[in-house]
Amino acid sequence: MxxxxxxxxxxxxxxxxxxxxxxxxxxxxxxxxxTGPNPISPEGKELIWGAGSFLVFLVIMRVFLFPKLKKGMDARYNGIREDFEQADATRTAAKTDVSKYEAALAEVRAEASARVDKARQTLDEERSAKIAEANARIATKRAAADAEISAARLAVRDQVAAAVASVTERTTQLAVGKSPDAGVVQKAVQQVMQTGARS
Amino acid sequence: MEALTRIAHVSARVAAELTPAELKANSAAQMAGLAYGLAAIGPGIGIGMIFGKAIEAMARQPESAGMVRTTMFLGVAFTEALALIGFVAFILLKFA
Amino acid sequence: MFSTQLAIQVVEKLVPAAGEGRGFSFPPINTILRWKDVVPGINKVVIIAILSALIGTVLFLVASMKDARKAPKGARNLAEIIVEFIEKNIIMETMGKSGMGWTPFLLTMFVFIYLCNLPGIIPFIQMPATARMGIPAFMALLVWVVFNATGIKHQGLFGYFKNVLFPPGVPKALYILVTPIELISTLVVRPFSLAVRLFANMLAGHLLLVIFALLSQSLIQAETMRFFLIPIGVLPFGLLIFLTAFEILVAFLQAYIFTVLTAVYIGGATHPEH
Structure with missing residues (x-):
C-alpha cells in the first residue's frame, strides 16, 4: 500500500x-x-434449482394432488349439503305429519264435542218432554182435584141451601102458621146465598 | 526527531486507511445510509395513512372488513415497494 | 514537545491499529448470504428450495391420501385450511368466482414461497431461500409470463396491448403521458417490484436477525468490562427473539402479498376494465 x-x-x-x-x-x-459478486444479482444455480423444484411441485399439484384433494373436499361438502337437505326434508315431513295429526285430532275433538252436544240436546229434549208430561199430569190431577173440590163445595152449598130452606120454611110456618110455598122459599134462599156469596 | 517519525508513522496509518478506493467506499457507505433514510420517509408516512384509513373503514363498516383488509395489504405492498427499492439501493451502494 | 507527545497519544487512541480484532465488526455481506456448495452446483439455498417443494408435495400427498369422507384432521385439515384460504381470501376477493381455475397455481405459489421464507426463523437453518434473488426473480418472471399470456389469450394480442397501453376512459390528449407510464408500469415495474419486494423483505429481515445475533454474541462474550457488557447484551438478545417472532409474520405476509398481487395481475388481464 x-x-x-x-x-x-x-x-x-x-x-x-x-x-x-x-x-x-x-x-x-x-x-x-x-470483487465478489453483487449480493443482489441472482445466482444461476439457485435460480435454476428453485425454478426446477417449483415447476415440478406445480405440475405435481396441478395434475395429481390438487384435483384429488379438491374432489375429496367437494365430495364431503356435497355430502354435508345432502345431509342438510335430507335433514330439512325430514324436518318438513315431520312437520306435515305433526300438522296432519293435529288436524285429525281437531276433527276428532270436534266430532266428540258434536256428539256431546247432540247427546246433551237429546237429554235436554227428553228431560223437557218428561217435565212437560209431568206438568201435564200434575195439571190434570190438579184439575180433577179442583173439580172435586168445586163439586164438593156445590154439594155442601146445596145441603146448606136445603137446610136454610127447611129452617126458613119452619120459621115461617111457626111465625105465620101456614107453610109457605116451597118453590118460593127455595128461590129466595138461592137469591140470598148468591148475593151473600157475591158480597 | 523520534517524535517526528512517530507522527509520520501515525499519519501514514491514517492516510493508509484513506486510499482512493477506501475513500470511495467510505462515501458510498455514508450515501447508502442517507439513501435508505430518505427512502423510508415517504413510505413510512404512506403506510401509516393506509393502516389508519383501513382501521377507520373497518370500524365504520365491520361487515366489509375482509375486503378492506385485502385492499389494505395491496396498498401497503405498493407503498412498501418504494422503501424496499431504497433498501436495495443501500445494498447496491454499500456492497456493489 | 510535551504537546506533541500528547497529540501522538491522542491520535494513537483514536486510530486503533487494524487487526486488533476487538469489539463489534460486521462481516462482509457475501459471507452471510453466499453459501459454499455442499455438492457441486448445490448449496444451502438450493437445498432449502428443493426441500420446500418436497415438503409441500408430501403435505398434499398425505392430505389427499386420507379418507375425504371423514372430518379432516392433521395434514388433511392443514391442506384444506390453506386451500380455503387461497379460495376465499385471495381468489374471491380479487378475481371472483371465475378465477377458481387458478387455485392450484396460486396455492402452489403460496406454499412454495412460504416454505422458502420460513427457514429464515428456524434455528440452525436461519436462511430464507428467498433472501437470494434467484427464486424471487424466477417467480416474478413466471408471473409476468403467465399474466401476459392470460391477457393475450383472453383479449387477443392486439386487444390486450390496446387495453394496457391505451386504457379506456382517458382523454385522448393524455395518452402521450399515460401510454409510456402504463407500458413501463405493466411490463417492467410489475415483475421488478414483485421480485424486489419479496427479496428485499426477506433479506432485510435476515440482516436484522444477523446484526442482533452478532451484537448480542459480541456483548455477551466480551473480554473486557464483562460485568457491564453482559447485562447490556441481554437487550439485543431479547430484541432478537422479538424480531424472530416478527419474521414469522413477515414470512406469511410476503407469501400472501406475492400471491394476492399475482391474482390481481391475472384477474386484471382476464377481465379488462371498460
Whole structure:
C-alpha cells in the first residue's frame, strides 16, 4: 500500500507501507467485498434449482394432488349439503305429519264435542218432554182435584141451601102458621146465598 | 526527531486507511445510509395513512372488513415497494 | 514537545491499529448470504428450495391420501385450511368466482414461497431461500409470463396491448403521458417490484436477525468490562427473539402479498376494465 507522507521539510514523499497484518488483512477484505459478486444479482444455480423444484411441485399439484384433494373436499361438502337437505326434508315431513295429526285430532275433538252436544240436546229434549208430561199430569190431577173440590163445595152449598130452606120454611110456618110455598122459599134462599156469596 | 517519525508513522496509518478506493467506499457507505433514510420517509408516512384509513373503514363498516383488509395489504405492498427499492439501493451502494 | 507527545497519544487512541480484532465488526455481506456448495452446483439455498417443494408435495400427498369422507384432521385439515384460504381470501376477493381455475397455481405459489421464507426463523437453518434473488426473480418472471399470456389469450394480442397501453376512459390528449407510464408500469415495474419486494423483505429481515445475533454474541462474550457488557447484551438478545417472532409474520405476509398481487395481475388481464 502506498501512502503520501509530508516530511518535516515540507516535501511530499510516497512511502510504501508494508507493515504487518494491516496490508494483508485489509486487502483481503477489500477484494472479498469488491470483487465478489453483487449480493443482489441472482445466482444461476439457485435460480435454476428453485425454478426446477417449483415447476415440478406445480405440475405435481396441478395434475395429481390438487384435483384429488379438491374432489375429496367437494365430495364431503356435497355430502354435508345432502345431509342438510335430507335433514330439512325430514324436518318438513315431520312437520306435515305433526300438522296432519293435529288436524285429525281437531276433527276428532270436534266430532266428540258434536256428539256431546247432540247427546246433551237429546237429554235436554227428553228431560223437557218428561217435565212437560209431568206438568201435564200434575195439571190434570190438579184439575180433577179442583173439580172435586168445586163439586164438593156445590154439594155442601146445596145441603146448606136445603137446610136454610127447611129452617126458613119452619120459621115461617111457626111465625105465620101456614107453610109457605116451597118453590118460593127455595128461590129466595138461592137469591140470598148468591148475593151473600157475591158480597 | 523520534517524535517526528512517530507522527509520520501515525499519519501514514491514517492516510493508509484513506486510499482512493477506501475513500470511495467510505462515501458510498455514508450515501447508502442517507439513501435508505430518505427512502423510508415517504413510505413510512404512506403506510401509516393506509393502516389508519383501513382501521377507520373497518370500524365504520365491520361487515366489509375482509375486503378492506385485502385492499389494505395491496396498498401497503405498493407503498412498501418504494422503501424496499431504497433498501436495495443501500445494498447496491454499500456492497456493489 | 510535551504537546506533541500528547497529540501522538491522542491520535494513537483514536486510530486503533487494524487487526486488533476487538469489539463489534460486521462481516462482509457475501459471507452471510453466499453459501459454499455442499455438492457441486448445490448449496444451502438450493437445498432449502428443493426441500420446500418436497415438503409441500408430501403435505398434499398425505392430505389427499386420507379418507375425504371423514372430518379432516392433521395434514388433511392443514391442506384444506390453506386451500380455503387461497379460495376465499385471495381468489374471491380479487378475481371472483371465475378465477377458481387458478387455485392450484396460486396455492402452489403460496406454499412454495412460504416454505422458502420460513427457514429464515428456524434455528440452525436461519436462511430464507428467498433472501437470494434467484427464486424471487424466477417467480416474478413466471408471473409476468403467465399474466401476459392470460391477457393475450383472453383479449387477443392486439386487444390486450390496446387495453394496457391505451386504457379506456382517458382523454385522448393524455395518452402521450399515460401510454409510456402504463407500458413501463405493466411490463417492467410489475415483475421488478414483485421480485424486489419479496427479496428485499426477506433479506432485510435476515440482516436484522444477523446484526442482533452478532451484537448480542459480541456483548455477551466480551473480554473486557464483562460485568457491564453482559447485562447490556441481554437487550439485543431479547430484541432478537422479538424480531424472530416478527419474521414469522413477515414470512406469511410476503407469501400472501406475492400471491394476492399475482391474482390481481391475472384477474386484471382476464377481465379488462371498460
Amino acid at each position: 502506498r501512502v503520501h507522507v509530508t516530511t518535516l521539510q515540507g516535501d511530499l514523499v510516497e512511502v510504501r507501507v508494508s507493515s504487518e497484518e494491516e496490508t494483508t488483512s485489509g486487502e483481503a477484505t477489500t477484494t472479498a467485498e469488491t
